[in-house]
Amino acid sequence: MEYFVQQLINGITLGSIYGLIAIGYTMVYGIIGMINFAHGDIFMVGAFIALISFLTLVAIGLTAIPVALFIVLLIAMGLTALYGWTVERLAYRPLRHSFRLAPLISAIGMSIILQNYVQVAQSARVKPLPPLIEGTHVIIESDVFSVELSNIQIIVVLTTLALMIVFSWIVGKTRLGRDMRACEQDLKMASLLGVNIDRTISLTFVIGAALASVAGIMYLLYYGVIDFFIGFVAGVKAFTAAVLGGIGSLPGAMLGGLLIGLIETFWSAYFSIEYKDVAAFSILIVVLIFLPTGILGRPEVEKV
Amino acid sequence: MSPSPSVQDNSANTLGISVLAAALKEAALAALVALGLFFFLIGIKTDQGPTGALVIMPRFEALAMIVGAVFTGSFLRALIAGNKSIMSRVELPAWIVPKLQWAGRFMGAAFLVFALALPFLFFNNRYVLDLGILVLTYVMLGWGLNIVVGLAGLLDLGYVAFYAVGAYSYALLAQNFGLSFWIGLPLAGILAAFWGVLLGFPVLRLRGDYLAIVTLGFGEIIRLVLLNWRDLTGGPNGISGIPRPSFFGLPFDESANGFAATFGLEFTPTHRLVFLFYLILALALVTNWVTLRLRRLPIGRAWEALREDEIACRALGINTTNTKLTAFAIGAMFGGFSGAFFATRQSFISPESFNFGESALVLAIVVLGGMGSQLGVAIAALAMIGGFELFRGFEQYRMLLFGATMVIIMIWRPRGLIATRTPSLLLAAGKAKSASSNRDGDGR
Amino acid sequence: MGDNAESILAVEHLTMHFGGLVAVDNFSFAARRGEVTALIGPNGAGKTTVFNCVTGFYKPTVGMIRLLHPDGREFLLERLLDFRITKLARVARTFQNIRLFPGMTVLENLVVAQHNPLMVASGFSIAGLFGLKSYAQAEKAAIDKARYWLDRTGLLARADDNAGQLAYGEQRRLEIVRAMCTDPVLLCLDEPAAGLNANESADLNKLLLFIRAEHGTSIVLIEHDMSVVMEISDHIVVLDYGLKIADGTPSDIRNDPKVIAAYLGHEDDATELSGAGARP
Structure with missing residues (x-):
C-alpha cells in the first residue's frame, strides 16, 4: 500500500511534466492540424538553456538559489519561445500550402537538426546538476516503506497547476485565445473575419515552446541530469498523452499526461523497468487504433 | 514574370537607400534572433570539471561568427531577393525537362554499366568495393522505402524495423537452424513482410501523420525488444559469427572445394567482396525491376492515386486498406532482404545498427532523390553515403546535414531533386514515338 | 412516390446527426431508373450529407438506403x-470540390x-508482374474505354497531360467520365455545373443526357444552376434545413409556393425558377 502511494506521487509528478509538453502538441495540432515533431526537442533545448543559464548565473556570483531559479525560468521561457517561433517561421510557414507530407517531413528534419545541434554544441555526454531544491516530507511512516513527498515534487505539481490556470485563462478569456479558437474551427474563415492567422499561429508555437521549457526546467530539477536525447522519448510520450486525452483538447492533454506518467511509473515499479518505453510506445499504438479521438476529444468528421 | 525584375531595378535605382536600410534592418533583426537562440547553447560551453560537476567556458568567438554569418546571410538575401524567398524563384526552365529526362535514361544506363564494371576497375581496392557495397545497400533500402513513401504516399518512420527484422531473422535462422544464406534470404524477406502486414493491418486506416508516429513507435519497440530480449538476441552484444554467403554452395575460403580452388583461381579474400558487391547489386536491381513493373500494373497506379487523393480512390471502389497494405508489405519485404544481406556481409549485428537515425537517413535519401523517382533515389544514396565518406572528419555533422536536407528540400523542391514523373501508360503510341524520336534528336 | 419496381434508389427515413446538429431529418425520396433526379435546396440544406450517406462516406444515424439493380x-x-x-453496388460519385489525381x-485517371x-485481370498483380498476355488485353480494353470517354468529352488530345493541368471546366468533365469508367448503375454528381460558364454548362447538359440515353445510367445530382436542373431533370427533390419540402416534376417545383418561400428568397439564380421571382 505504501509502495503504491509512493508510485502514485511519483507518477503524478512525471505526468505533470508530460502534460506541459503535451499542451504544445495539442495546441499546434488543433490549429494547423500538424504534428509538430520537433516539439519534444524544443523541450530538450529548454532544459539545456535552463542548465547553462543557471550555471552562468552562479558563475557570475548569483548564489541565492530561489532568485537564480526565477531568473532562469524567465530566460528559459523567453529563449525557448524564440526557438518555437523560429522553427515555425523557417520550417513550417513556407509549407502551409505544400503537399500533405511536406510539413511533417520538414518537422522531422527540424527535430533531427535540433537534436544534433545540441549534441554538436554541448557534446553527447550527460549533463548532471546537483540537487538544488532539497528536503522531503514523510507522509506515511512505516517500518517497511515510508512514503515521501519531496519539495521538488510539490513545486512541479504546483507550477503545473498554476500554468494550467493561467493558460486556460488565456485561451478562454483573452483576444489571443479567441483568435486561437477561431483558427481551430476554420483557418480560412478566421482570416476572412480579420484574425491575423500568421500571428496567431506564431503565438501558438511561442506559448507551446514556453510551456515546454518549463517542463524542461522541471525535468532538470527533478532528475538532475539531461542529455540531447531526452526530447525524443519525452516527446513521443507527451504526444501519446495528447492523443490519449483527445488531441486538440487542453484538459485532455493534462489528463493524458497524468495517465501516461502514472502508467509509466507503475509499469516500471511493478513489471519491468527495461520495457517501460516499450510500454509507452505500445500504448500509443493501441490508443491510436482503438481510441483515435481520445478520452476528451471530439469525434472527427471527415470533410469530403 | 518578365516585367518584375525591371520594376525591381527601377525601384532599386530610385529607392536604393530605403531598400538598403530595409535590408539592414532585417539583417539586424535576424542577427538579434540568432544571438538569442545561440547565446547559451553555442556561446557557453559546458564540460565536466575535475570534481565531476559541470563547469562552463565562454565560447564567444564561435557565437560571434555564427551571428555574423546570420547577419550577412540575411542581409544579402534581403538585398537580392527583395524580401522574397530565393528558393521559390529557382525554377527549372521548361525546355530543360525533356533534356533531363533523356539525360536520366542515359545516366541510369551509365550508372548500371559503371556499377557492373566497378569490381574490375577497383579489384585491388578493398575500400572502394566496401564503399560500393554500402552505397548499394542504401540504394536498395531507398528503393524499398520509395514504394511506401514515394509511390503510396505513406510516411513510414520505422522502416529500419523491417531492416532489423530481416537481419535478425537471417542471423537467428542461420545460427539456430543452420539455414544457408540462399534459404535464409527469402525467409527474412517473408518474415519482414509478415511483420509489415501485422503492423499495417490495424494502423493503415489511420490518417497520414498518425501513421508516421505509429511507425516510429514500432521501430523503437523493435529496437528496444532486440536490446532487452537477451536470451534470443544477445541484447546489446548482438549476434556474431553469422555465416557468410557461399557461391551457390562453394565457400569463399582456401579449402580445396572453395570458390578459388574450384575455378582454378588464386585465393584472395577480395573474391568474397566482389561476390557481395554483385549480390547486393542484383538484389537492388530486382527491387528496381519489381517496382517499375508494379508501377505499370493496376496496383501501382492505385498506389500513386492513393498518394494523390485517398478519398477519390475510395469513391472509385478501390480498397484503400488493402492497397496500402500491399505497398507496406512489399516495402517491408525489400527492407528484410537488405537486412539479411547486411547480416551476412557484416557477420555481426547489434541493435545499435537499427536506430531511428537509420530510418531518418533512408527517408532523407528518398526525400532528396524525389519521391517516386528510382534514379533520383539512387543518386541521392550515392551523394549522401559517398558524401559522408568524403567528409569523414565531420562525422558529427552528418545527422545535422540530414535534418537540414529534409527541411530545405521540402521548402525548395518538395518533390525532390528529380521531380519529373514518367506516366505509367500513354494513349498515343504515335505520340510516344515522336517523343522518343525527339529524345534521339536531342542526343545527337 | 413512384413505383418500387422502377425505382433504382430508395432513401427511407434518413437522419444524420453531427453532435447536436441535425443535418438531415427523416428524409425520404426515391430516384427512378433511367431518370435524372435533382436534389436542390439552399446552401447548408444537407444535400451533400445525403450524398455522403448514399456513397458510404458517412454512416447515417437512422435510415435505410436501398439500391435496386436492373437484375x-x-x-x-x-x-x-x-x-x-x-465496387459491388456500382454507385459512382463526383465531388463538390473536384477530386482528381492531379499529378x-x-x-491514368x-x-x-x-x-x-x-x-x-492482372491476377492480383502476380500474372501481371510476369507480363501475361491476358492482362495486356485487359489493359488495352481499359485504354479503349478511356479513349471512348475522352472522345465524348473532347479531351482526347489532352490524354497524356497531367489532370492538374486541365482547365477548370475540363476537370469537371474528366471527373464525371472517370466516375463513368467504373460502370455505375447510379451516378451521383455533386454540383457538376459549379463554376462553369454558359457554354460549358450546355456541354455538361449534353454529356449528362448522353450518359442517360446511351448508357441507361440513372443520375442523381445536386445543383444550384437552375438552367441545368430545369433542362435535364425528370424529377426534383427540394431540401431545406435537413427536411424535404417538395418532390415532383420540374413544373411542379416551379410552381410550389413552399419552394418559392424557402428557396427563392436566398438564391440569386433562383429567379430563373419562376417568372414571378417572389421574395417573401
Whole structure:
C-alpha cells in the first residue's frame, strides 16, 4: 500500500511534466492540424538553456538559489519561445500550402537538426546538476516503506497547476485565445473575419515552446541530469498523452499526461523497468487504433 | 514574370537607400534572433570539471561568427531577393525537362554499366568495393522505402524495423537452424513482410501523420525488444559469427572445394567482396525491376492515386486498406532482404545498427532523390553515403546535414531533386514515338 | 412516390446527426431508373450529407438506403463500406470540390477508375508482374474505354497531360467520365455545373443526357444552376434545413409556393425558377 502511494506521487509528478509538453502538441495540432515533431526537442533545448543559464548565473556570483531559479525560468521561457517561433517561421510557414507530407517531413528534419545541434554544441555526454531544491516530507511512516513527498515534487505539481490556470485563462478569456479558437474551427474563415492567422499561429508555437521549457526546467530539477536525447522519448510520450486525452483538447492533454506518467511509473515499479518505453510506445499504438479521438476529444468528421 | 525584375531595378535605382536600410534592418533583426537562440547553447560551453560537476567556458568567438554569418546571410538575401524567398524563384526552365529526362535514361544506363564494371576497375581496392557495397545497400533500402513513401504516399518512420527484422531473422535462422544464406534470404524477406502486414493491418486506416508516429513507435519497440530480449538476441552484444554467403554452395575460403580452388583461381579474400558487391547489386536491381513493373500494373497506379487523393480512390471502389497494405508489405519485404544481406556481409549485428537515425537517413535519401523517382533515389544514396565518406572528419555533422536536407528540400523542391514523373501508360503510341524520336534528336 | 419496381434508389427515413446538429431529418425520396433526379435546396440544406450517406462516406444515424439493380439484386448501402458501394453496388460519385489525381495523366485517371476489373485481370498483380498476355488485353480494353470517354468529352488530345493541368471546366468533365469508367448503375454528381460558364454548362447538359440515353445510367445530382436542373431533370427533390419540402416534376417545383418561400428568397439564380421571382 505504501509502495503504491509512493508510485502514485511519483507518477503524478512525471505526468505533470508530460502534460506541459503535451499542451504544445495539442495546441499546434488543433490549429494547423500538424504534428509538430520537433516539439519534444524544443523541450530538450529548454532544459539545456535552463542548465547553462543557471550555471552562468552562479558563475557570475548569483548564489541565492530561489532568485537564480526565477531568473532562469524567465530566460528559459523567453529563449525557448524564440526557438518555437523560429522553427515555425523557417520550417513550417513556407509549407502551409505544400503537399500533405511536406510539413511533417520538414518537422522531422527540424527535430533531427535540433537534436544534433545540441549534441554538436554541448557534446553527447550527460549533463548532471546537483540537487538544488532539497528536503522531503514523510507522509506515511512505516517500518517497511515510508512514503515521501519531496519539495521538488510539490513545486512541479504546483507550477503545473498554476500554468494550467493561467493558460486556460488565456485561451478562454483573452483576444489571443479567441483568435486561437477561431483558427481551430476554420483557418480560412478566421482570416476572412480579420484574425491575423500568421500571428496567431506564431503565438501558438511561442506559448507551446514556453510551456515546454518549463517542463524542461522541471525535468532538470527533478532528475538532475539531461542529455540531447531526452526530447525524443519525452516527446513521443507527451504526444501519446495528447492523443490519449483527445488531441486538440487542453484538459485532455493534462489528463493524458497524468495517465501516461502514472502508467509509466507503475509499469516500471511493478513489471519491468527495461520495457517501460516499450510500454509507452505500445500504448500509443493501441490508443491510436482503438481510441483515435481520445478520452476528451471530439469525434472527427471527415470533410469530403 | 518578365516585367518584375525591371520594376525591381527601377525601384532599386530610385529607392536604393530605403531598400538598403530595409535590408539592414532585417539583417539586424535576424542577427538579434540568432544571438538569442545561440547565446547559451553555442556561446557557453559546458564540460565536466575535475570534481565531476559541470563547469562552463565562454565560447564567444564561435557565437560571434555564427551571428555574423546570420547577419550577412540575411542581409544579402534581403538585398537580392527583395524580401522574397530565393528558393521559390529557382525554377527549372521548361525546355530543360525533356533534356533531363533523356539525360536520366542515359545516366541510369551509365550508372548500371559503371556499377557492373566497378569490381574490375577497383579489384585491388578493398575500400572502394566496401564503399560500393554500402552505397548499394542504401540504394536498395531507398528503393524499398520509395514504394511506401514515394509511390503510396505513406510516411513510414520505422522502416529500419523491417531492416532489423530481416537481419535478425537471417542471423537467428542461420545460427539456430543452420539455414544457408540462399534459404535464409527469402525467409527474412517473408518474415519482414509478415511483420509489415501485422503492423499495417490495424494502423493503415489511420490518417497520414498518425501513421508516421505509429511507425516510429514500432521501430523503437523493435529496437528496444532486440536490446532487452537477451536470451534470443544477445541484447546489446548482438549476434556474431553469422555465416557468410557461399557461391551457390562453394565457400569463399582456401579449402580445396572453395570458390578459388574450384575455378582454378588464386585465393584472395577480395573474391568474397566482389561476390557481395554483385549480390547486393542484383538484389537492388530486382527491387528496381519489381517496382517499375508494379508501377505499370493496376496496383501501382492505385498506389500513386492513393498518394494523390485517398478519398477519390475510395469513391472509385478501390480498397484503400488493402492497397496500402500491399505497398507496406512489399516495402517491408525489400527492407528484410537488405537486412539479411547486411547480416551476412557484416557477420555481426547489434541493435545499435537499427536506430531511428537509420530510418531518418533512408527517408532523407528518398526525400532528396524525389519521391517516386528510382534514379533520383539512387543518386541521392550515392551523394549522401559517398558524401559522408568524403567528409569523414565531420562525422558529427552528418545527422545535422540530414535534418537540414529534409527541411530545405521540402521548402525548395518538395518533390525532390528529380521531380519529373514518367506516366505509367500513354494513349498515343504515335505520340510516344515522336517523343522518343525527339529524345534521339536531342542526343545527337 | 413512384413505383418500387422502377425505382433504382430508395432513401427511407434518413437522419444524420453531427453532435447536436441535425443535418438531415427523416428524409425520404426515391430516384427512378433511367431518370435524372435533382436534389436542390439552399446552401447548408444537407444535400451533400445525403450524398455522403448514399456513397458510404458517412454512416447515417437512422435510415435505410436501398439500391435496386436492373437484375433485381438489392443492396442496403448504409451497411456497405464506401469502396464496396462503388465496387459491388456500382454507385459512382463526383465531388463538390473536384477530386482528381492531379499529378497523374488524364488517361491514368480513367484507368485507375477501372482498378477492380484490372486487378482481377492482372491476377492480383502476380500474372501481371510476369507480363501475361491476358492482362495486356485487359489493359488495352481499359485504354479503349478511356479513349471512348475522352472522345465524348473532347479531351482526347489532352490524354497524356497531367489532370492538374486541365482547365477548370475540363476537370469537371474528366471527373464525371472517370466516375463513368467504373460502370455505375447510379451516378451521383455533386454540383457538376459549379463554376462553369454558359457554354460549358450546355456541354455538361449534353454529356449528362448522353450518359442517360446511351448508357441507361440513372443520375442523381445536386445543383444550384437552375438552367441545368430545369433542362435535364425528370424529377426534383427540394431540401431545406435537413427536411424535404417538395418532390415532383420540374413544373411542379416551379410552381410550389413552399419552394418559392424557402428557396427563392436566398438564391440569386433562383429567379430563373419562376417568372414571378417572389421574395417573401
